[in-house]
Amino acid sequence: MVPMMWSMGEAMTQVASSMGALMVAYAMFQNYFPYEWRGPIQLYAQKIVDYFYPYIHVIFHEYQGDGFERSKAFSAIERYLNANSTNQAKRLKANVTRDSDSIILAMADHEEVTDEYKGVKFLWASSLKVSSRQSISLFGRDEEKMYFRLKFHRRHRELVAKEYLKHVLDEGKAIAVKERQRKLYTNSKSEGWEGRYSRRSLWSHVAFNHPATFDTIAMDPDKKEEIIKDLVTFSTSKDYYAKIGKAWKRGYLLYGPPGTGKSTMIAAMANFLKYDIYDLELTAVKDNTELRKLLIDTTKGKEEGSQGRGGHQGKEDEEKDVMEKLKKMEENNKSSRVTLSGLLNFIDGLWSACAGERIIVFTTNYVEKLDPALIRRGRMDKHIELAYCGFKAFTILAKNYLDLDMDHSNDLFAKIRQLLEDTKMTPADVAENLMPKSSDDDAETCLGRLIEALEEAKEEARVKAEEETEKLKAKKSAIEDAEKEEDLENGVKENGQSN
Ligand SMILES: Nc1ncnc2c1ncn2[C@@H]1O[C@H](COP(=O)(O)OP(=O)(O)OP(=O)(O)O)[C@@H](O)[C@H]1O
Numbered sequence: 001m002v003p004m005m006w007s008m009g010e011a012m013t014q015v016a017s018s019m020g021a022l023m024v025a026y027a028m029f030q031n032y033f034p035y036e037w038r039g040p041i042q043l044y045a046q047k048i049v050d051y052f053y054p055y056i057h058v059i060f061h062e063y064q065g066d067g068f069e070r071s072k073a074f075s076a077i078e079r080y081l082n083a084n085s086t087n088q089a090k091r092l093k094a095n096v097t098r099d100s101d102s103i104i105l106a107m108a109d110h111e112e113v114t115d116e117y118k119g120v121k122f123l124w125a126s127s128l129k130v131s132s133r134q135s136i137s138l139f140g141r142d143e144e145k146m147y148f149r150l151k152f153h154r155r156h157r158e159l160v161a162k163e164y165l166k167h168v169l170d171e172g173k174a175i176a177v178k179e180r181q182r183k184l185y186t187n188s189k190s191e192g193w194e195g196r197y198s199r200r201s202l203w204s205h206v207a208f209n210h211p212a213t214f215d216t217i218a219m220d221p222d223k224k225e226e227i228i229k230d231l232v233t234f235s236t237s238k239d240y241y242a243k244i245g246k247a248w249k250r251g252y253l254l255y256g257p258p259g260t261g262k263s264t265m266i267a268a269m270a271n272f273l274k275y276d277i278y279d280l281e282l283t284a285v286k287d288n289t290e291l292r293k294l295l296i297d298t299t300k301g302k303e304e305g306s307q308g309r310g311g312h313q314g315k316e317d318e319e320k321d322v323m324e325k326l327k328k329m330e331e332n333n334k335s336s337r338v339t340l341s342g343l344l345n346f347i348d349g350l351w352s353a354c355a356g357e358r359i360i361v362f363t364t365n366y367v368e369k370l371d372p373a374l375i376r377r378g379r380m381d382k383h384i385e386l387a388y389c390g391f392k393a394f395t396i397l398a399k400n401y402l403d404l405d406m407d408h409s410n411d412l413f414a415k416i417r418q419l420l421e422d423t424k425m426t427p428a429d430v431a432e433n434l435m436p437k438s439s440d441d442d443a444e445t446c447l448g449r450l451i452e453a454l455e456e457a458k459e460e461a462r463v464k465a466e467e468e469t470e471k472l473k474a475k476k477s478a479i480e481d482a483e484k485e486e487d488l489e490n491g492v493k494e495n496g497q498s499n
């Protein structure tokens, strides 16, 4: 123990004395070397330091040059470090970005974190550069400029240049796409397109904040799982689509009666994949030319998006009850020039006009009325039926609306199961009945109300069916009567002819 302590003590004195020597040397250097010699000597000194100091530093400034726009690389690095390493940083600062619905936690100034890539450690530090210039800044950022400093061993220079930086920027951008505020675009009435508004986008948008998720959608769990798998496969198959030479697109057709959750499903899909939604309102489109303009505008919007806001990777297009609207329009207005072929061209145009993944969703209440050309594979690859509420769908709603778990011993559940088999009710109606109407409503009251509604619906259906059979019977007998009369007449005629 004692020698050890001694050697430590000696080491300390040695360090102290060599520090002293260094300081003296530096003072001598300053005092005795003529000014013009200092440059080259410092240069050599730097080289010697470089020889023993094998690290490379790369700086990424928040604002580049005199630009007012934040550097994209800086933002991407911020997101990347936020997602991967902020838990190491002890001090964080919160940023709320304009196009994002979330708060970004970023390293505070002068924090350091490490990141690992392919087994190599990289050191990231954030720093603040205070401008020495005495200037007045409108944006308050002339005095304070953030930058990130990446430090790595020079033997990894190749890895950094070829892979690591790309990895960081790509990941950062992907996170930005996921975190951005998504939008629901609708096409505006064509009147506003011309004149002073001509520079405005043909699509107007609102923030898309629909809360629907696959968890809250009531449908057969197997079917739901299948749809989720389909979406995941699609969204992760960029390379596969490229390999088979197919555009990275997929079309869904959702069909079923009103209130079975088609629109809800679109919102859930968009939330799941973090896509924007384009809802094409066909009645606002005057003719095929306008349809084409709209298409061009979605692709333009995409480019603007990817430059200005870190990119919309995916877009979703919903076309509601396409055929119905087309038919209605053609009935109402004979001069309507949106035609089925125009629409098909539009869809194929959407398909081919843009890079990046894209899903188009069509919904209709009458699948059997759709033109086969519209729903063939390639335009609509997956057909999904949203049906009346079955028992499995009901259990999801019960869990969601009343926080009730499936309970086989519950008599009310058993009754509901039977009633749902006997009668058709949409998930929208089931949900409405399950929703508590006052603070006194407990789960049992709500289930009771649903049973009442189901029984009513069953009775209504029975009465309706009876009426139908009555009508059918009446029709049948009317036909029979008519036939008899005809036979009689014919008989008379034949008799007359034979006479
Ligand atoms: N399968 C479902 N799961 C959960 N909620 C549902 C479901 N179907 C309908 N709902 C509820 O009913 C409401 C109406 O449903 P939605 O608008 O999705 O029906 P739709 O099938 O699009 O009808 P339409 O054919 O009239 O457009 C939704 O807001 C939702 O709350």
Ligand SMILES: [Mg+2]
Binding pocket: 262, 263, 264, 363
């Ligand atoms: Mg709908």
